[in-house]
Amino acid sequence: MLRLLAVVLVSLLAACATAPDPQAPKVKVTPLGSHDGEFCPLDRALVFEDPDGTRILYDAGRTVRGPNDPRLGRIDALLLSHVHGDHLGDLIQPSANAGACPKPDFSVNVTPNSNMVNISLAKQAPMIVGGEMGSFLSAKVSSLGGDPGKLVRLVRYGAQTMVGKVMVAGVPAVHSNGLPAAFLPPEQAKLYAGGLTAYVGEPGGFVLRFSNGLTVYLSGDTGITAEQDLVVRGYYKANLVVMNIGGFPFTTGPDEAAYVVNSLVRPAAVIASHANEPATVGGKLSPTSRTAAFQKAAKMPVHVPLSGKTMEFDGSGRCTSGC
Numbered sequence: 001m002l003r004l005l006a007v008v009l010v011s012l013l014a015a016c017a018t019a020p021d022p023q024a025p026k027v028k029v030t031p032l033g034s035h036d037g038e039f040c041p042l043d044r045a046l047v048f049e050d051p052d053g054t055r056i057l058y059d060a061g062r063t064v065r066g067p068n069d070p071r072l073g074r075i076d077a078l079l080l081s082h083v084h085g086d087h088l089g090d091l092i093q094p095s096a097n098a099g100a101c102p103k104p105d106f107s108v109n110v111t112p113n114s115n116m117v118n119i120s121l122a123k124q125a126p127m128i129v130g131g132e133m134g135s136f137l138s139a140k141v142s143s144l145g146g147d148p149g150k151l152v153r154l155v156r157y158g159a160q161t162m163v164g165k166v167m168v169a170g171v172p173a174v175h176s177n178g179l180p181a182a183f184l185p186p187e188q189a190k191l192y193a194g195g196l197t198a199y200v201g202e203p204g205g206f207v208l209r210f211s212n213g214l215t216v217y218l219s220g221d222t223g224i225t226a227e228q229d230l231v232v233r234g235y236y237k238a239n240l241v242v243m244n245i246g247g248f249p250f251t252t253g254p255d256e257a258a259y260v261v262n263s264l265v266r267p268a269a270v271i272a273s274h275a276n277e278p279a280t281v282g283g284k285l286s287p288t289s290r291t292a293a294f295q296k297a298a299k300m301p302v303h304v305p306l307s308g309k310t311m312e313f314d315g316s317g318r319c320t321s322g323c
């Protein structure tokens, strides 16, 4: 009898040790997509909020409707993976939910400034970038009357910086990083005829470590890379991954992305990103979507970033609400 009691007590204690603590601090992750409650083709932007209140915007792209988008709120820093138009932001929507999820209306041209630079200037928040993007963005910020010393922060691969209590590190992405001519003034743009682009160094990804311990890998646009194993898992020990699943012809598709999360990074959970498809209808994942294929192939929970719907994560990478 005593023995039975001891066994019950020990298993109760073990259960208590692994049960989530509802009072533990959480990181809020809010997708800012083109259509409320859906996961649409050009959705990339996420806002991360640390328990200390620090708010970080990742790749504004086309779906943040400029600096006055009410969904932004206070922004303390912006992360830019690379300068392609769907990340730096060449076009934006004229109003909330403009167009349809499969074909959003991006009829407002924000070049040559870019959506990211406009938001950085308005919020007076630094853009954190790697490669050769710092010098390009510094010149652009200067030309628009901003202070590049304040608004552009270079963090190349291997380096890290702090934003509030959030550590931001640069990690490699294997992609490309040619600046579309639309971001250059016309007299410079004409130098890049014949399909050439102005190259601004390596594209990147990021690792963020929040004050509750949550460690997030933002893949950026990339293929499979050894650093996902050796650096992102081996050194940073990321427990949540925001993974590009777009596939042919640009980046990892669902199969390759599943290999990255199952065999290389091995986080507790994943947020699908950059699907390049209307993945949901009425907020429900389409069973034939590549997002659904990725969800099926991944061994851990894959959360679908529904625009405007805030997810909360504890320090271990577990989603505790909104997923």
Ligand SMILES: [Zn+2]
Binding pocket: 084, 086, 087, 221, 274
């Ligand atoms: Zn992209």
